[in-house]
Every structure is written in structure tokens, then in C-alpha cells.
Amino acid sequence: MAKQPQSVRKEAKTIYVYSDLCSGCGYCQLACSFVKTGAFGFADARVSIRRTEGKERYQVAFLEDCDRCGFCSRYCYYGVLEEVEE
Amino acid sequence: MTETNYAGGYTGTILSIDLTNNNIEKIPLATGMARDFIGGHGLTAKLTYDLIMQETDPLSPENVLLFGAGPLVGTMAPTGSRATVMAKSPLSGLIGISNAGHFGTMLKFAGYDELVIKGRADKPVYLRILDDEIEFIPAAHLWGKDVPETVDTIRRQIGENYWVTCIGPSGENLVKFAGIISNKHSAFGRTGMGAVMGSKNLKAIAILGRKSVKAAKPGRFMKHVNQTLDRMRGYFEMIEQARKFGTQVQALLSPQLTLTRLPRLPDTEALDADKYLQEFQVSSIACSACPVGCKAWLKTKGGTAMGASCTYGTVTGPYGVGLAIKTYEDIARIADLGQRLGLDSMVTASMISYATEMYQDGVITKEDTGGLDLNWGDTETTLELIRLIASREGFGDILAEGMDGASGRIGKSSEKYASHVKGLTMQPEMFPDIRAVFSSDILGCFVNPRGWHIDTYRRPNMYLAGDNVVDVVREWGPKMGVPEEAMKSILTGGGYNIPLFTKYSEQYNLVIHSLGTCDRHVVCLSLDIDMLANLYSAVTGIETYPSDLLHAGERILNVEKAFNIREGASRKDDQIPERLTLESIDSRRGTLAPANTDTYNAVLDEYYEVHGWDKRTGIPTLEKLNELGLDAIAKDIHV
Secondary structure: OOOOOOOEEEOOOEEEEOHHHOOOOOHHHHHHHHHHHOEEOOOOOOEEEEEEOOOOEEEEEEOOOOOOOOHHHHOOOOOOEEEEOO | OOOOOOOOOOOOEEEEEEOOOOEEEEEEOOHHHHHHHOOHHHHHHHHHHHHOOOOOOOOOOOOOEEEEEOOOOOOOOOOOOOEEEEEEOOOOOOEEEEEEOOHHHHHHHHOOOEEEEEOOOOOOEEEEEEOOEEEEEEOOOOOOOOHHHHHHHHHHHHOOOOEEEEOOHHHHOOOOOEOEEEOOOEEEOOOOHHHHHHHOOEEEEEEEOOOOEEOOOHHHHHHHHHHHHHHHHOOHHHHHHHHHHHHHHHHHOHHHHOOOEOOOOOOOHHHOHHHHHHHEEEEEEOOOOOOOOOEEEEEEOOOOEEOOOOOHHHHHHHHHHHHOOOOHHHHHHHHHHHHHOOEOHHHHHHHHHHHHHHHHOOOOOHHHHOOOOOOOOOHHHHHHHHHHHHHOOOHHHHHOOHHHHHHHHHOOOHHHHOOEEOOEEOOOOOOOOOOOOOOHHHHHHHHOOOOOOOOOOOOOOHHHOHHHHHHHHHHHHHHOOOOHHHHHHHOOOOOOOHHHHHHHHHHHHHHHHHHOOOOOHHHHHHOOHHHHHHHHHHHHOOOOOHHHHHHHHHHHHHHHHHHHHHOOOOHHHHOOOHHHHHOOEEEOOEEEOOOOHHHHHHHHHHHHHHHOEOOOOOOEOHHHHHHOOOHHHHHHHOO
16 A cells, blocks of 8 residues: 555654554554553543544544654554654 | 552453343452452453353353453553453353453453343343443344444444444344454354343443553563564564464465365365455454454455455355355355354354255255255355344254254254364364364364364464474473473473373463463464563562463363363263264375274373363362362362
8 A cells, every 4th residue: 555644743753644554453542641641541542543434444643732752653563653754 | 439459450340230120330359369360261260150050041141241351451562452251152051252352452441350241131222331331221223233233323322432342133133153243343253152142132332441551560561561562573474464364374374274174165265365365455453452453354356345354264264165155255245244143154154064064965955944955155045044044034043053953953864964062163174173183272172161162272283383293392382381390291202292281281371361462373472471470460560470370370271161060061072073083084185084082082081180180070170179279169069
């Protein structure tokens, strides 16, 4: 699948998001909640995975309070979150 | 909310729901139970033993349906997402066990290690669990709906973010091999847990958990998480294959195929890996915290959307090889229907194969089948049979009873066509046949308390080891925590001691299932008992040695065994089906002779002996049960 960046943000880190590749594993959310709260959960994560209605695919997005620390991208094994060297 | 004393891993709460009177209890998880049975599979086995009375009718309100999620579920421990469901199985009349991803993660985030469902609702209901809030919602509008329709309807009703675990029409109609499906694609299959859920008038469980799971020692825990992930990266190619093919990867294992019977249709596409990639558009789906992603949402080029994770193990093997369905397009149509109706694909295919074989041999006729002409490779008839089974109409009502029940109703010489162990059908198209190879994992299938299936005993896959059995035992023994002395005993005399190695393999695999990680090959390769003990100690703060975990594994197996013994099971239930001892079989390695029962029984003697079980009956001895701290169980089964 050709990679087409869906969003490019340049704050603390630049992270490309390729939602088409998401498997819904939620590792990014667990990593985010851990680094921000010290515990594992989906609700406290600052990255969201939304199921695309009827298609069983996923839309990945950073929430407003995400500071682009990049910890989530270290645990994405599907190439969805890619930290880009400036 | 119940206060608990756990620093991490466990939520500390068992949620118990009685559907008869809508009673809800939140019971603290006793620390002794957690330590002795780990959680997940182990804790669920103990509660199953404690809560289900002897001789309970599996489809009565007195049966109890239990879901357990272990201490690693919901954390970043790689693949820590597996939950176990148990009840008394309508298929075997013994302990019913099934394991799947997805469900457990949300159960933990809602604040529960275990969900216990008792009684029976007056009318169809579904459960909504939002952390501490529990609601019983009428489900008349869902009754009769298939799995994806049910999930979508519930999400529209209560919210998109709920994880929905439900039964299809087959579960409502008490088909004895109906499964429970989580989020449309993770199946609790094989042992008929969907029929138990249907008998309780429970259509679905929708959970949204907004809490979190802690690690008692987060720094140490993450160190071990990262070490495990580093190891997994070392198996990059294996992960790539698993992701690309799912369990279809088995079709690539040519050595394995030489161990099974010849396919009825040699050119079935089910064995063609290249064609698989050409034919399907594959979108990977993973359970929580899984870097592998062996499930997939599949769509054929012809436009048939096939349910997720429908790959070789669950679909193309049973339907393609087992029933000689030729094309992936047709296999996809059959798989899609079976999944929508909530049926276990392996048992369903076995039942249709069993009926077709008898029809071809003239044991049953159109009079029995309701006019259906049963031939190999007939897609339309297979689809019709699946519909009939799920709705329990006509001939389908007989097949819905499972192999043991169906042969009882058909009579004639149908019994000799029925190959099953404890009611669970064998899968000659997928797994190697004892006539070709006798190994620890194959012995494990016969003695498995849940019936025939390579699961608890699946790693390492000794049936694939060929001439390298000693090397594989040397590699895996230390990984599984086999003590040095025992390794010497296992490796005495050239080959390996199958009964003794099976014992350690069982313990290790039960630890994995109880902690809540996955037992896929690449995952097991990346773990070992030391790593599991480190992960467990760090997440719970309960300092635990590898030997403690393995001892718990042994305790868990004895509880499962005791459940079956209490129901009247004995040595006879661990036997090879008669058919395999009478018939030879054609394989790619030539004709394989019938299984030798004397050889098997000598191994079974030794298996019981190394477990501390009575050789004559298979019953765990008083000494063994007391040694494991199972004094109350000892009193039950040694009256």
C-alpha cells in the first residue's frame, strides 16, 4: 500500500499518521496512557483510534492535549505512526 | 467500588451477575486465589469448579458462564489481551474452555478480572457494562440478528466505543457448537459456549472500560516488556508471514501437510498460498497490544467479504480441504455465512464432512437429510446445511447436536464415522494424525480436559520436529522451566519421553493462558518462563519464581481434571477414537497403519503416573491433590 500522510504536525515531534495501516491493536494508546499517567488504559490516551463505521477500519488521530512526545510511535508495529527526523 | 489490595495487574474484583433476578455482586478477589491460580484461565477454572454443581444440565440456568482476564491483560505486555471463557460444555458434558483476544482488555479497563454469569433471563437481554454501571437491556429486537448486525445495532443504540461480544442465531438456537464472537472477529469457539450464553437468554455483553490497569513496579515492568519486544523483532520474518497469511501460514508448512490425510480435492485453492494472496484483499486486525496481527478482515476480488481471521486454521482448512470446496471465493461465502450465524467453523465443517461421508457410503439417505444430496465440494448444499444447523431445522437439528449427539440420534453404523475426543471433533485436515506421528502435543490433544484440540498443549509443536525432536526438546525444555534432572529423564534413551515432556508443556502453556498472553508460535518463541515470572512479579508486585508459576499450572490442570472426574469422566475419555485404531489412512507419505492402542495405552499409563494420577482411572490421587493444596477438591472426588 502506498503511504500517503494524512496529517503532518510540527510541534514537539513531527509524527506522520497512516491510518490505512492501523490494525486497531491500541498499543499507541496504552503507551500514551502509561507515559502520561503511569497506568495502562484507553480512556486516558491522547491518541484516539476510531472505528470507521461499517468498514472495520480505523482512523487514528492525536487529541488536543497531545504534546507530540512521540512515545506512542515507538510502540506502533504497523507503520501507522511514524516519527520523522527534523 | 470494592477496595482491593493489589498494587497492579489485578483489578481485584469479580463481577457476578445473576440474570434470573438481576442481582449484581462485586466480589473482592482473594489474594490467595490470585496467587494459587494466577488469573485468566486458571482463576476461571477454579471458579468453574466451585460454582457449577455436579451433574448440572449445561443448558439449564444452573450452569455458570465465566469470563476471566489474567494479570497481564490490558497492560503493554506483548499480546496481553487474551481472555478465557468456561462453563460446563453442552458438547462434552465436561469442562468447556475457550480462549480469544479482545474481550479481556475491556473487561479489565471496566475494573474486573472476572465476569461470572448465572441464571437465566426471562426474556432476551444484553448487558451494558460501563465501568461500575451495569444495565440489563431488553434484546428482543436483536434476537435472530446475525453477529455483525447485532454488534452494529448495539453500537448505534448505546455508543460507538463499546466492545461488543455476542452470539449469533446458532447460539440462540442452542446449537451445541455455537461460539461467542467478540467485536465481530475474535471467536470463543469449539466447546459450545455460545449455546450456554443462548440458554441464558443473553444475546450480548457490551463493555466500555474507562479505568486503567497499573503495574506495581512500572520501570521494571517496562524493561521486561521492551526486552520481549526486542526478542520479537528477531523473528521479523515470521511475524511478517503471520500477518500476511494468518493461520493460512499452515498451508505453507509442507512438512505438516505430509502428516495429514490427502485432501479430497488435490487442487483445492485452500492449499495454494500464492493464490490466497492474489485472491484476497487483506487488512490486518490485531488483538490489543499485539505486534503480530494475525487476524485479518478479508475480502475476495469477487467482492465477498469474509469474516475476520478466517484463514487456514479456522476456515480454508476445514471447508477447503475437509469438504473439498475448490475456490477461495466459495470458501469465503461459506465462511462468511458460518461466522454471521455464530457457528464454530471447525466443528461445523466436521459435522458436514461426517454427514457427507455417511451419505456417500449409503449409511444415510435423502430420507435422513430431508432430500439433500450430499456430495463433496458442493458449495450450495454446504451453505444450506449451515443455515439448517444454525436454525436447527430438519437434518440440521440432528447435526446441531455435535458428533456424539448426532450419532446417537442417527443410529445405524453412524458411530463408527464419528471421530471425536470428549465430544470435540478431530481435525484431520488441519492437525497431524496420530497414525502419522505421535508426539507430546498429539498426546496433549487426547488428554486435554476440554476435548481434542491443540491449544493448552500446543507449544512446542513437536509434531513438526521430525528427526530433530531432541534438539527441539533441548531448546524448549529450559524455556519452559523444565528442571535439569527432569531434562535428563526426558532425554534418556535416544528420543524424548513424551509423557514427561507433555506434563511440562501443559504447565507452561497453562501459565501463558492464565497470565493472558497469546500462544501463537512467534509469541511463545519470544517468551520463556523466566520472562513470564519477571513480567508477573513486576506487574503485580508479588515476587514470584518461575517454579511457582509452573506449580500453579499443575494445580490448574488438576482442577480441570477434577471437574471432569466429578462428572464421571475416566480413562476411557482419554482414548483414541475407535475409527483411528481400525482404519489406515492415505497421506503424502503413503499409507499409514491404524493407531496401535497398546502402544498408546502404555504411554497413557506413564502420563498418568508422572502426573500423580491413578493409572487405572485417571483420577488425581489424594496425595497429589493435597500436595497442590487442593484439599477440598480431594474430599469431593475421593468420597
